[in-house]
Amino acid sequence: xxxxxxxxxxxxxxxxxxxxxxxxxxxxxxxxxxxxxxxxxxxxxxxxxxxxxxxxxxxxxxxxxxxxxxxxxxxxxxxxxxxxxxxxxxxxxxxxxxxxxxxxxxxxxxxxxxxxxxxxxxxxxxxxxxxxxxxxxxxxxxxxxxxxxxxxxxxxxxxxxxxxxxxxxxxxxxxxxxxxxxxxxxxxxxxxxxxxxxxxxxxxxxxxxxxxxxxxxxxxxxxxxxxxxxxxxxxxxxxxxxxxxxxxxxxxxxxxxxxxxxxxxxxxxxxxxxxxxxx
Amino acid sequence: xxxxxxxxxxxxxxxxxxxxxxxxxxxxxxxxxxxxxxxxxxxxxxxxxxxxxxxxxxxxxxxxxxxxxxxxxxxxxxxxxxxxxxxxxxxxxxxxxxxxxxxxxxxxxxxxxxxxxxxxxxxxxxxxxxxxxxxxxxxxxxxxxxxxxxxxxxxxxxxxxxxxxxxxxxxxxxxxxxxxxxxxxxxxxxxxxxxxxxxxxxxxxxxxxxxxxxxxxxxxxxxxxxxxxxxxxxxxxxxxxxxxxxxxxxxxx
Numbered sequence: 001x002x003x004x005x006x007x008x009x010x011x012x013x014x015x016x017x018x019x020x021x022x023x024x025x026x027x028x029x030x031x032x033x034x035x036x037x038x039x040x041x042x043x044x045x046x047x048x049x050x051x052x053x054x055x056x057x058x059x060x061x062x063x064x065x066x067x068x069x070x071x072x073x074x075x076x077x078x079x080x081x082x083x084x085x086x087x088x089x090x091x092x093x094x095x096x097x098x099x100x101x102x103x104x105x106x107x108x109x110x111x112x113x114x115x116x117x118x119x120x121x122x123x124x125x126x127x128x129x130x131x132x133x134x135x136x137x138x139x140x141x142x143x144x145x146x147x148x149x150x151x152x153x154x155x156x157x158x159x160x161x162x163x164x165x166x167x168x169x170x171x172x173x174x175x176x177x178x179x180x181x182x183x184x185x186x187x188x189x190x191x192x193x194x195x196x197x198x199x200x201x202x203x204x205x206x207x208x209x210x211x212x213x214x215x216x217x218x219x220x221x222x223x224x225x226x227x228x229x230x231x232x233x234x235x236x237x238x239x240x241x242x243x244x245x246x247x248x249x250x251x252x253x254x255x256x257x258x259x260x261x262x263x264x265x266x267x268x269x270x271x272x273x274x275x276x277x278x279x
Numbered sequence: 280x281x282x283x284x285x286x287x288x289x290x291x292x293x294x295x296x297x298x299x300x301x302x303x304x305x306x307x308x309x310x311x312x313x314x315x316x317x318x319x320x321x322x323x324x325x326x327x328x329x330x331x332x333x334x335x336x337x338x339x340x341x342x343x344x345x346x347x348x349x350x351x352x353x354x355x356x357x358x359x360x361x362x363x364x365x366x367x368x369x370x371x372x373x374x375x376x377x378x379x380x381x382x383x384x385x386x387x388x389x390x391x392x393x394x395x396x397x398x399x400x401x402x403x404x405x406x407x408x409x410x411x412x413x414x415x416x417x418x419x420x421x422x423x424x425x426x427x428x429x430x431x432x433x434x435x436x437x438x439x440x441x442x443x444x445x446x447x448x449x450x451x452x453x454x455x456x457x458x459x460x461x462x463x464x465x466x467x468x469x470x471x472x473x474x475x476x477x478x479x480x481x482x483x484x485x486x487x488x489x490x491x492x493x494x495x496x497x498x499x500x501x502x503x504x505x506x507x508x509x510x511x512x513x514x515x516x517x518x519x520x521x522x523x524x525x526x527x528x529x530x531x532x
Binding site for chain 2 (some may be wrong): 255265
């Protein structure tokens with residue numbers, strides 16, 4: 001791997017008013033690859049994603065380093081951060097129903113990314129938006145541009161968000177549960193579109209998900225988080241060979257097609273997992 | 280008592296005039312006593328609407344819904360509530376935030392004029408694997424899995440025969456889902472419940488259900504036994520697509 005795009009060392013995050021850290025000493029690097037972060041709700045995986053974009057105004061974020069290429073993200077002013085956020089690092093959120101502005105036309109929302117970060121006319125931005133919607137395989141993008149978010153389906157909404165986030169041609173995309181609001185049949189289409197765009201453009205992708213099948217199929221490497229720490233890092237294809245009892249517990253708890261119908265294994269959460277450091 | 284459920288030519292239209300939308304054109308299926316029957320299909324295909332029709336939460340449908348041969352329309356409210364209960368998808372939304380578990384569980388007992396409130400509440404909480412001390416907790420003091428257990432306890436406290444499960448685990452983590460699925464299996468063995476379960480996850484169907492119906496735009500494309508999933512033995516193109524996508528997603532392809 002060449003020098004990483006992101007380098008995070010010993011990241012701690014504490015929410016305002018909380019008595020303990022939500023994220024405790026997380027370290028990882030991201031190259032031009034697809035990195036999965038999995039864990040249960042409350043494990044801190046989304047918090048890490050948000051901290052990278054400095055989207056947690058009330059939280060205290062500390063780290064030895066949180067470097068994006070040669071920029072130390074924690075030392076930037078909010079104004080400098082505006083030049084990074086959405087332009088060089090962007091985030092795809094879970095549910096298009098809640099993440100798109102309900103009272104603005106789809107086309108205007110997508111074009112806004114371009115207008116905000118590049119000097120250009122509205123017309124030019126609109127053309128860029130249409131081209132991008134085409135790239136996420138939306139048929140008849142001119143018509144979709146004139147529609148409001150409630151007029152399009154969930155799968156289309158999610159593709160609109162992907163278009164919006166990739167329009168500025170970022171180096172890093174953080175996808176926070178990008179498909180968990182979608183039906184299985186649509187989910188695969190959306191993931192394949194995201195996957196091919198990310199690969200073609202050499203974007204570093206962080207895929208945050210609770211879904212082990214998703215990270216197994218669409219990531220190169222996986223971090224497994226538990227209670228604010230990374231307990232294990234694995235190549236996605238080796239997920240089934242996981243060593244840590246938590247990872248193994250998660251895998252065993254999942255019902256599988258064609259599996260025995262015996263009661264599913266239930267996680268026996270060990271107190272020592274809270275303090276272990278990733279190997 | 281185990282009950283059978285039959286829907287015959289169930290249809291429902293939302294709205295009036297030119298904007299009227301026929302959500303279920305004509306749905307018929309039979310669920311055997313003690314069976315776990317799955318309803319799968321994409322969002323908007325009418326899965327949850329079927330449950331809402333059976334439970335009479337939505338009551339302007341046409342056709343017949345028969346429980347052990349008796350129409351739900353002819354059942355008085357009290358009898359209906361003792362026969363069927365529903366568990367909703369999101370335990371964060373389906374429990375009143377300002378009611379303690381005790382309030383949630385005692386209200387049905389009061390309405391149905393049942394005795395031994397305390398004993399019944401303690402028994403049902405134990406049944407769903409929660410400590411009795413949880414009676415005095417509020418929803419915000421419970422985790423997602425614990426909330427869903429309370430929602431199941433609320434459904435069980437009137438000792439119904441039919442449980443309508445509307446995506447009971449899709450808001451939960453996989454480890455918590457395992458606990459809830461195990462609980463539902465155990466309760467079914469214990470009480471001989473009939474389940475109708477809406478889900479979008481075919482792995483859950485394969486784990487829980489005996490048969491399942493694949494729905495598309497309000498219609499049942501086909502009813503399949505669970506054994507048809509691993510080999511994708513469906514005949515309708517949409518069912519094949521759905522099963523194929525699920526297999527691919529799990530990495531079988």
